[in-house]
Amino acid sequence: MTYCLGVRVASGLVALADSRLTSGSEVSVNKKISIHQVEHHSLFIMTSGLRSVRDKAITYFHEALEENNNHFDKLYKAVNALGQQVRRVANEDKEALESAGLGFNLYAIVGGQLEKDAEHKLFLLYPEGNWVEVGESSPFFIIGNSGYGKPLLYRSLKFDTTMQEALKMGLLSFDATYVSANDVDYPIDVAIYERDSYQIHEHRFEKEDLTQLTHQWRLLLNNAVQRLPNEWMEPLFDQTGVLR
Numbered sequence: 285m286t287y288c289l290g291v292r293v294a295s296g297l298v299a300l301a302d303s304r305l306t307s308g309s310e311v312s313v314n315k316k317i318s319i320h321q322v323e324h325h326s327l328f329i330m331t332s333g334l335r336s337v338r339d340k341a342i343t344y345f346h347e348a349l350e351e352n353n354n355h356f357d358k359l360y361k362a363v364n365a366l367g368q369q370v371r372r373v374a375n376e377d378k379e380a381l382e383s384a385g386l387g388f389n390l391y392a393i394v395g396g397q398l399e400k401d402a403e404h405k406l407f408l409l410y411p412e413g414n415w416v417e418v419g420e421s422s423p424f425f426i427i428g429n430s431g432y433g434k435p436l437l438y439r440s441l442k443f444d445t446t447m448q449e450a451l452k453m454g455l456l457s458f459d460a461t462y463v464s465a466n467d468v469d470y471p472i473d474v475a476i477y478e479r480d481s482y483q484i485h486e487h488r489f490e491k492e493d494l495t496q497l498t499h500q501w502r503l504l505l506n507n508a509v510q511r512l513p514n515e516w517m518e519p520l521f522d523q524t525g526v527l528r
Contacts, residue, residue, distance in 0.1 A: 286428030327396030433457030
């Protein structure tokens with residue numbers, strides 16, 4: 285499984301991807317985010333699904349970039365091109381994969397800003413090659429193991445959240461998934477993009493880099509639970525005498 289998170293806030297984009305890859309009984313570390321940059325052309329792609337499908341689609345997409353001189357003037361055009369390559373791979377491999385009991389399930393998060401984009405963009409691409417764009421009311425997409433990390437983001441992440449705070453929330457969202465499931469793991473790759481900069485910055489965090497931060501978060505959670513009021517439960521516990 286996978287955990288990839290893309291966030292769009294007013295000041296820029298934050299992308300976070302785990303690196304655990306499971307193939308049968310084998311577990312390895314592989315990068316799930318790819319970055320493409322030339323002048324006034326910055327985008328990243330994160331994927332979840334079958335590794336073979338991902339690698340083939342991204343290879344075809346690299347060729348499409350080269351044939352267009354590494355340049356699309358708007359991000360949605362690049363997303364359309366990636367969608368075309370996903371459909372191409374589906375035409376080539378879907379039948380054989382399904383006959384072997386494997387589903388064709390490539391999802392991708394694409395973010396960035398190209399020359400004629402008035403602002404930075406974030407898209408979710410489906411296995412069928414169609415896409416949706418993130419909105420301000422819910423400014424993030426998760427692909428892969430998405431169930432555990434969403435509650436914190438829904439409660440706390442807003443479009444006017446700073447990129448620094450968005451990264452903190454993204455890390456805590458990953459942490460919620462990491463402690464709840466055994467199919468995502470460190471290291472995590474993080475990319476940030478500041479609006480109108482045309483420059484994506486990337487860094488890999490090992491588990492040891494963030495141990496103190498996640499430990500502090502757990503202490504804060506425990507303290508918050510203890511500080512919550514008890515009055516609301518009195519009608520129940522008055523019957524037992526526990527609160528007397």
